[in-house]
Every structure is written in structure tokens, then in C-alpha cells.
Amino acid sequence: MILLREEQFILKIKVLLFVSISLGFMLFYIVNSPYRLERVKKFLEFQLSLNSEKPHFKSKIITDEKTLAYSEKVYHLSLASDGFTKEQLTQLLNEIDKVFPLNKKRVVAQYIKKKYNKREFIVLIYGLNTKNVSKMRTILEEFLKDSSFKSKKQYFSFKLSGERRVYPYDEFLTPVIGYTHKYVNKNDLTYVKGVEGLEAFYNDARSDVGLNIDFNLQSMQENEVDRMKKNLSVYEVISITIDPITFKVKAFASSNRYNPKNIKREDYQNLNIKAIRYLFEIGKLIEPIDLVIKMQNLKDGYKKFGFYEKSGIDLKYEQTFDNKKLDQNTTQYKINFIQLVKMYAVLYGNGKIASPQIAKQNKELQRISVMSEENAKQLKDKLAGFFPQMKDYKLILDFRDYKRFASIYMKETIFKKQKLLQAYFIIDKVKLSKEEKQSEAAVKK
Numbered sequence: 504m505i506l507l508r509e510e511q512f513i514l515k516i517k518v519l520l521f522v523s524i525s526l527g528f529m530l531f532y533i534v535n536s537p538y539r540l541e542r543v544k545k546f547l548e549f550q551l552s553l554n555s556e557k558p559h560f561k562s563k564i565i566t567d568e569k570t571l572a573y574s575e576k577v578y579h580l581s582l583a584s585d586g587f588t589k590e591q592l593t594q595l596l597n598e599i600d601k602v603f604p605l606n607k608k609r610v611v612a613q614y615i616k617k618k619y620n621k622r623e624f625i626v627l628i629y630g631l632n633t634k635n636v637s638k639m640r641t642i643l644e645e646f647l648k649d650s651s652f653k654s655k656k657q658y659f660s661f662k663l664s665g666e667r668r669v670y671p672y673d674e675f676l677t678p679v680i681g682y683t684h685k686y687v688n689k690n691d692l693t694y695v696k697g698v699e700g701l702e703a704f705y706n707d708a709r710s711d712v713g714l715n716i717d718f719n720l721q722s723m724q725e726n727e728v729d730r731m732k733k734n735l736s737v738y739e740v741i742s743i744t745i746d747p748i749t750f751k752v753k754a755f756a757s758s759n760r761y762n763p764k765n766i767k768r769e770d771y772q773n774l775n776i777k778a779i780r781y782l783f784e785i786g787k788l789i790e791p792i793d794l795v796i797k798m799q800n801l802k803d804g805y806k807k808f809g810f811y812e813k814s815g816i817d818l819k820y821e822q823t824f825d826n827k828k829l830d831q832n833t834t835q836y837k838i839n840f841i842q843l844v845k846m847y848a849v850l851y852g853n854g855k856i857a858s859p860q861i862a863k864q865n866k867e868l869q870r871i872s873v874m875s876e877e878n879a880k881q882l883k884d885k886l887a888g889f890f891p892q893m894k895d896y897k898l899i900l901d902f903r904d905y906k907r908f909a910s911i912y913m914k915e916t917i918f919k920k921q922k923l924l925q926a927y928f929i930i931d932k933v934k935l936s937k938e939e940k941q942s943e944a945a946v947k948k
Contacts, residue, residue: 564705575667605628674760678759679757725760728742728756742926743756743840746923747851759773777928808856
């Protein structure tokens with residue numbers, strides 16, 4: 504009985520050895536068979552799937568079903584350092600260079616240097632998106648059909664590098680849309696983080712960011728501010744178009760735009776959004792405001808018009824002045840352009856005030872009543888003759904200080920059968936403040 508068990512044990516050992524040897528021969532056959540190309544295909548596909556884990560990518564920014572900004576996966580292609588002779592490597596690089604230009608001298612030098620050390624992967628190309636990876640895989644498959652390479656151990660790796668921000672419409676809606684900087688996480692994957700504009704404000708959004716911006720109106724306004732800048736010979740013209748009832752921003756244009764994918768030195772002064780950064784003393788503008796407050800007997804009128812707080816627009820780094828500490832009889836109140844537009848929207852709308860919103864919100868905006876709609880209309884009509892005319896624009900404010908000369912104009916317009924308020928901020932001269940210089944220095948870094 505004992506002998507029988509020993510024989511069974513020996514038989515099992517023999518079976519295991521036979522199976523192992525058979526599998527070994529099968530693997531050897533597959534590696535050295537004409538089906539090598541198929542094996543390389545599967546290897547490449549495996550490498551892609553192996554490295555497809557991604558960090559949290561930034562959300563899309565969309566308006567009128569057009570994607571203004573989105574993130575895409577970016578890969579780099581690497582080559583094992585013990586795969587080819589120098590001649591074979593040169594041949595491979597020449598084939599790749601026909602489609603994807605690369606620094607062949609750099610790759611060959613690294614390859615020769617590392618070949619006699621332990622196996623390493625040398626990066627051939629950076630910044631390949633998914634479509635580029637598909638093209639490159641086709642090139643490699645064609646290259647490996649050559650009989651002279653079938654016996655070589657050629658290994659390629661498509662590895663995920665991280666994300667890249669894409670702006671299909673280039674400078675459209677800049678500087679409001681903002682820009683990003685690249686960072687590297689603990690897994691050596693690059694990711695982008697919003698620095699300015701909507702990119703910064705909605706940096707952590709977990710779903711697509713839909714905008715209230717009307718694509719066609721925005722295009723029209725960008726053309727108009729370009730014309731105004733040229734005709735008036737000024738430094739910059741900014742315009743904002745807002746629905747004075749809902750406080751939704753329908754267009755927000757600047758004549759000084761830039762391409763977020765290719766920021767140049769001359770763009771540095773235009774990266775910050777001056778509509779929320781520049782403060783000015785309202786001077787004589789206080790007279791019509793005082794008139795409104797007195798006629799309406801408004802308690803805490805300056806507070807209700809938003810003079811004591813930020814406008815609340817969905818943009819970061821809005822600058823404000825502590826107007827609470829000033830005497831109500833002074834003309835030294837300081838506000839930014841959007842605060843002024845928000846105040847005048849009360850008169851052009853239905854007497855209610857809210858925070859202007861560029862992006863669509865999940866819940867309805869809270870609108871606070873400042874006066875009745877009837878009173879708002881009467882006051883708007885009374886104030887209509889208060890300011891001098893500039894064609895169809897009303898000069899609201901013309902201010903001068905040591906940093907910049909500027910004017911502000913407003914008008915009521917109709918777009919798609921909807922009454923909207925359009926405001927223009929015309930900047931004649933710019934001298935950077937200390938804070939603005941610091942911001943510019945940060946961008947350069």
C-alpha cells in the first residue's frame with residue numbers, strides 16, 4: 504500500500520515536469536514564430552492598458568454645445584535599451600521621424616550610453632495623445648514586419664505622462680477663461696491646475712462647467728472691442744453684457760486676448776482680469792447714487808448697492824476697497840468695474856440685485872430687492888440726461904490717476920429679443936501697481 508502511494512507521487516511529479524516542459528516549448532515557439540508581430544501588438548496594447556490609470560482631470564468648459572477647454576491624456580513612447588544595434592535603431596528613428604519629428608542624435612547618444620548597463624527605457628517621444636499613439640503603433644507594426652528584426656528582442660512602452668489642457672478656440676473668451684500651470688503628482692504624472700479666470704475658480708469642479716455666455720454674442724463683442732481699441736487708440740477695451748433681470752453674463756470680452764496654450768512675454772500684462780482687479784474712485788458718480796438713495800429713502804443704500812462687498816462674480820482674486828470706513832458724504836469710494844455694472848443693473852432691471860454669474864448654477868441665484876421695478880425705471884429715465892453722450896454710449900465715469908486713464912460707458916441693447924445691459928471699460932494708459940508686478944513675476948516663474 505505504501506509502495507502504491509510512492510508510485511502515485513512519482514507519477515504526479517513526472518506529469519508536472521512534462522506539462523512544464525511542454526509549456527516551455529510552446530512559449531519558445533510563440534516567441535520565435537511568424538506570429539511575433541501579433542505578440543508585439545498585444546504587448547503594446549497591454550502597455551497602454553497597464554498605464555491607463557489617470558489622475559483627476561479638470562472638467563470641460565462648455566458654452567452653446569461648444570467645448571472651450573478640456574483635458575486629454577498624454578503619453579510618451581519609450582524603447583528598451585537592449586533592443587537594437589546602432590544601425591537598426593537609426594533605421595527605426597528615421598521611420599518615426601517621417602511622421603513625428605524627434606531629436607535622433609539625443610536618442611542615439613542615450614541608447615549607446617545605456618546599452619551596456621542594466622536594461623532601461625529611453626524616451627523617444629513626449630506628448631502623444633490617443634490618436635498619436637494609434638499612428639505610432641501602426642508605424643511600429645509595419646517596421647517589425649521586416650525579417651531582419653524578427654529575431655530581436657524589441658520592446659516598446661507607451662506610458663501615460665498625465666494630462667494636457669486643450670483650447671480648441673485659442674484666444675476666445677480670454678482672459679476670462681484663464682490659463683493653467685503644470686504640476687507633477689506623487690506618481691510622476693503631470694496634471695494641470697487653474698491659475699486665473701474660470702480655470703482657477705472652477706479648478707475642482709467634478710462635472711462639466713456650462714457657461715451662460717452666448718457664443719455668437721461673445722464673438723461679436725470681441726470684434727467690437729478690437730475695433731474700438733483701434734479707433735480710439737487706447738491700451739485696452741473691456742466689455743461685459745449682462746441680463747439685468749437674471750444677472751447672467753452673456754458676453755465678457757477684452758481687446759487684449761492671448762492663447763492659453765502659448766503665453767508670450769507680451770501677454771503677461773493681460774493675464775489678470777482688469778475688470779475685477781482695477782479699483783477707481785467713483786468721484787462725481789456718487790451724485791446720481793446719492794440722488795437715488797435720497798429719492799428712495801434707502802436705509803443702508805450704499806450697502807444695498809454692493810459698495811461694501813465683492814461683486815460675487817465667479818472669478819478669483821477680485822479686488823475691493825474697505826468703503827465702510829468712509830464717510831457717506833465723501834466722493835472717495837473705490838470700486839471695480841463689475842461692482843459698478845452690478846449697481847447699474849438694478850436700475851436697468853427690475854430693482855433687484857444679485858451676483859453676476861458667468862457659469863450656469865445648480866440653484867437659482869438669490870436676488871435681493873433694492874427698490875420696486877417701477878421706481879427703478881423712473882430713476883433710470885431721470886438719470887438718462889445726467890451724463891454726456893458718446894454716440895449711443897452714455898459716459899458714466901471718466902477717471903484719471905497716476906496709474907491709468909480710463910472711461911466707462913453703458914448702453915441698453917437687444918439681443919435675441921432680450922433686453923441686455925452692455926458696459927464698456929476703456930483703459931487709455933497702464934502703469935502696473937506693486938501687486939500687479941508681483942503677479943506678473945509669478946507667471947514668469
